[in-house]
Amino acid sequence: QSVLTQPPSASGTPGQRVTISCSASSSNIGGNTVSWYQQLPGTAPKLLIYSNNQRPSGVPDRFSGSRSGTSASLAISGLQSEDEADYYCAAWDDSLNGVIFGGGTKLTVL
Amino acid sequence: QVQLVQSGSELKKPGASVKVSCKASGYTFTTHSMTWVRQAPGQGLEWMGWINTNTGNPTYAQGFTGRFVFSLDTSVSTAYLQISSLKTEDTAVYFCARRYGGNSGPFDHWGQGALVTVSS
Numbered sequence: 474q475s476v477l478t479q480p481p482s483a484s485g486t487p488g489q490r491v492t493i494s495c496s497a498s499s500s501n502i503g504g505n506t507v508s509w510y511q512q513l514p515g516t517a518p519k520l521l522i523y524s525n526n527q528r529p530s531g532v533p534d535r536f537s538g539s540r541s542g543t544s545a546s547l548a549i550s551g552l553q554s555e556d557e558a559d560y561y562c563a564a565w566d567d568s569l570n571g572v573i574f575g576g577g578t579k580l581t582v583l
Numbered sequence: 584q585v586q587l588v589q590s591g592s593e594l595k596k597p598g599a600s601v602k603v604s605c606k607a608s609g610y611t612f613t614t615h616s617m618t619w620v621r622q623a624p625g626q627g628l629e630w631m632g633w634i635n636t637n638t639g640n641p642t643y644a645q646g647f648t649g650r651f652v653f654s655l656d657t658s659v660s661t662a663y664l665q666i667s668s669l670k671t672e673d674t675a676v677y678f679c680a681r682r683y684g685g686n687s688g689p690f691d692h693w694g695q696g697a698l699v700t701v702s703s
Binding site (some may be wrong): 505506508510512516517518519520523524529559561563564565569571572573574575576577 | 618620627628629630632642644645678680683686687688689690691692693694695696
């Protein structure tokens with residue numbers, strides 16, 4: 474059971490805006506930055522957001538991240554069919570002294 | 584450009600050992616730690632730990648001590664994951680990923696993954 478809690482699924486239609494939440498405790502998100510990863514079917518994860526809200530070069534600005542207290546969110550605007558993937562949040566946990574991943578959210582584009 | 588290329592799929596019997604490689608290119612290997620992440624079939628991502636590529640010092644996550652060993656060959660910019668006394672529950676895809684920065688640093692480049700299947 475992940476210490477970072479994500480909804481197991483999310484969905485939206487093309488063009489819509491969807492958000493995926495990631496909630497935890499003060500020992501991880503509350504005191505450390507959050508990263509988000511996108512994993513397309515059958516491929517390796519890809520860094521989408523780091524330091525809560527920073528996008529690596531090449532990641533479209535349709536993807537945005539935010540953090541508030543012990544929760545973080547990933548927002549995808551202008552949803553596209555190619556956004557259908559699994560999304561994971563991750564953060565350092567001071568109590569576990571390690572990195573923890575959320576359980577993942579499967580995004581379906583209807 | 585940064586690339587991490589992992590070794591191929593492995594089929595092993597319970598009790599055997601396996602060694603997965605991760606060859607880096609496109610950057611100075613010793614400037615970024617290498618992380619290992621496990622993904623069991625149909626499951627999420629699980630951080631296994633990392634190895635400091637400058638000092639060779641490994642850090643193992645809870646649940647990955649004893650049978651799991653991280654190592655390096657800096658002469659060929661390659662990190663290794665060795666798993667001994669394999670169990671069927673070790674069946675998974677194992678990813679290497681470059682850590683950018685400190686403990687909170689993201690994993691900015693990933694290998695393609697190596698499937699290890701443990702079956703009698």
